Amino acid sequence: MLLDIYVFFFVLVFFGLCIFLHELGHFLAAKWRGLHIIAFSIGFKKVWGYKYKGVEYRIGCIPFGGYVDLPQIDCTGEARDENGNVLPSVKPLDKIIVAFSGPFFNVLFGLALGTIIWIHGFPMDTPKMPAFQIASVTDDSPEYKAGLRKDDIVEKVNGKAFYATWNDIVRKVLFTVGDVELSVLRGNERLEIKYKPAVNKKVMAEEGIAYPYFLPKILVLVPMKDSPADKAGIRKNDIVLKIDGAELGGYDDFIKKVNESVGRPMVFTVYRQGKIIEVGGVSAIKEDTGLYKIGVNHDPSHLPIVIGDVLPGSPAEKAGFVKGDVVKKIDGKSITVPEMFSMLIQQSMGKEMEFIVSRGENLVTLKVFPKQMKEYTIGLEEVFYNYPNPFEQFMDVIDMTYKSVRGMICKAIWGTSTLKPSHMSGPVGIVAIIGKTVYRGNFIQAIYIVVMITFSLAILNLLPIPVLDGGHIVLATLESIRRKPVPESMVKPVFIVFITLLIGLMIFVTYADFKRFILPKVKPVTATEALKEKPAEEKPAEEKAKEEPKP
Numbered sequence: 001m002l003l004d005i006y007v008f009f010f011v012l013v014f015f016g017l018c019i020f021l022h023e024l025g026h027f028l029a030a031k032w033r034g035l036h037i038i039a040f041s042i043g044f045k046k047v048w049g050y051k052y053k054g055v056e057y058r059i060g061c062i063p064f065g066g067y068v069d070l071p072q073i074d075c076t077g078e079a080r081d082e083n084g085n086v087l088p089s090v091k092p093l094d095k096i097i098v099a100f101s102g103p104f105f106n107v108l109f110g111l112a113l114g115t116i117i118w119i120h121g122f123p124m125d126t127p128k129m130p131a132f133q134i135a136s137v138t139d140d141s142p143e144y145k146a147g148l149r150k151d152d153i154v155e156k157v158n159g160k161a162f163y164a165t166w167n168d169i170v171r172k173v174l175f176t177v178g179d180v181e182l183s184v185l186r187g188n189e190r191l192e193i194k195y196k197p198a199v200n201k202k203v204m205a206e207e208g209i210a211y212p213y214f215l216p217k218i219l220v221l222v223p224m225k226d227s228p229a230d231k232a233g234i235r236k237n238d239i240v241l242k243i244d245g246a247e248l249g250g251y252d253d254f255i256k257k258v259n260e261s262v263g264r265p266m267v268f269t270v271y272r273q274g275k276i277i278e279v280g281g282v283s284a285i286k287e288d289t290g291l292y293k294i295g296v297n298h299d300p301s302h303l304p305i306v307i308g309d310v311l312p313g314s315p316a317e318k319a320g321f322v323k324g325d326v327v328k329k330i331d332g333k334s335i336t337v338p339e340m341f342s343m344l345i346q347q348s349m350g351k352e353m354e355f356i357v358s359r360g361e362n363l364v365t366l367k368v369f370p371k372q373m374k375e376y377t378i379g380l381e382e383v384f385y386n387y388p389n390p391f392e393q394f395m396d397v398i399d400m401t402y403k404s405v406r407g408m409i410c411k412a413i414w415g416t417s418t419l420k421p422s423h424m425s426g427p428v429g430i431v432a433i434i435g436k437t438v439y440r441g442n443f444i445q446a447i448y449i450v451v452m453i454t455f456s457l458a459i460l461n462l463l464p465i466p467v468l469d470g471g472h473i474v475l476a477t478l479e480s481i482r483r484k485p486v487p488e489s490m491v492k493p494v495f496i497v498f499i500t501l502l503i504g505l506m507i508f509v510t511y512a513d514f515k516r517f518i519l520p521k522v523k524p525v526t527a528t529e530a531l532k533e534k535p536a537e538e539k540p541a542e543e544k545a546k547e548e549p550k551p
Helices: 002-033 092-120 166-174 228-232 251-260 315-319 339-348 390-413 427-439 443-461 469-482 488-518 527-532 539-544
Strands: 039-052 055-069 132-137 153-157 180-186 189-195 214-217 238-243 266-272 275-282 285-293 326-330 353-359 362-368 371-377
Touching: 002 039, 002 055, 002 092, 002 427, 002 443, 092 390, 092 443, 092 469, 132 238, 153 166, 228 275, 238 251, 251 371, 285 339, 315 362, 326 339, 339 353, 390 443, 427 443, 427 488
Parallel strands: none
Antiparallel strands: 039 055, 132 153, 132 214, 153 180, 180 189, 238 266, 266 275, 285 371, 326 353, 353 362
């Protein structure tokens, strides 16, 4: 209950601030330039109002934005006050300043919040990679038909080198208009793989987007100073291909082989700056993590918690856990977020715990004593943070906005993209995304989403579309050039058309958000689950792979 209140308060404060500050920018600029202000409203359809010094401050029951009622900015007729009295016209420059100030305040708010991200940093889904090795590719996919194969090393996307996370790579594919080009290294041969991306019906099926039909092995190493890896010659951004000649299925397989070495020197085959080299003498050391564990592997980012491998000799094996058990309750508590699994185990401090799991059609009660585990390590950074400065964050939103709009236009006209208006999110979707992020305890990630939203609000409002701030700026600029306002007979019909389109778009986007977040029809499928249904090559090897990047 307290968590729900916290989530509600966070969403109310930060989402409300995006709207409030936008309207505050208009309000303060109008005050400065001496314009007549009838009302300042947060939300539409007034349910409360209070008049102070000639301005009515309102709260609306429809939380889809807000407005400052400025009749002298209105280009669709003669400016009149709340009593019907004609108001004097204002200079085009005043109109431009007032229209621009709303988006400008959003940018200032985004830069201020972005400073928090810059200082604190936020966890990335994966480390940034200068290249990556293909872990799996579906055999009936466009990528496979074009020639992409398991173990290929992707060095460039669309002819450009990258230093990016897996999500960044996915974005590069999604925003591509036309064919995707992958430059790959296969053994000592370099190849160009060119394919037309297709809608991936197994991943986010209802979204209808071209999510890649391949997955990477996330095995990028960042050794800590004076660690065994550093001393052996492992360098930052080395990509591990093999250990002692054996291929790796993913990060879990990497950890398993390090632990199995029991300190014995290992030989790492790595990809480094376009070359494949061997680094020998990598000896792991024993580390007391201080963490309590029961000895199972599982995906820590998704519900329900499904038990993967049960480690031999572990408390979980002794308690009777088997692969495929679905955790329903721990010590009588239902698992509502993935993080609860590890948190409750740590809180036990080694005392007996009761797990209720579903096994087939039956519920099974298992009792287990967690214990502190000792593991072997070669000294790597395991949590990767990004520290983009506020201006980098702003430019990233501009880039995504441009590519999204370009993709939707290309989809509508030429069909060369999979991006559609239904992929946009309105207030319902934004609130759902922020709320879900806060609920999972990712406060910094939630702040980052708010930064993206407030920057997006500024950019979208500056588009040269009638009824938006950018439209008012265009009309005021034309008025300045013509030395007289644009005729009402020309402006009013255009405004009516665009207001109708804008309302229609809001209804459409809200409906899409309800389908996506409020009324889910199918159980969400992770990328790894979907792609594993039809592995590209040897099935046993694919079933062992656990390479899905952590969000």
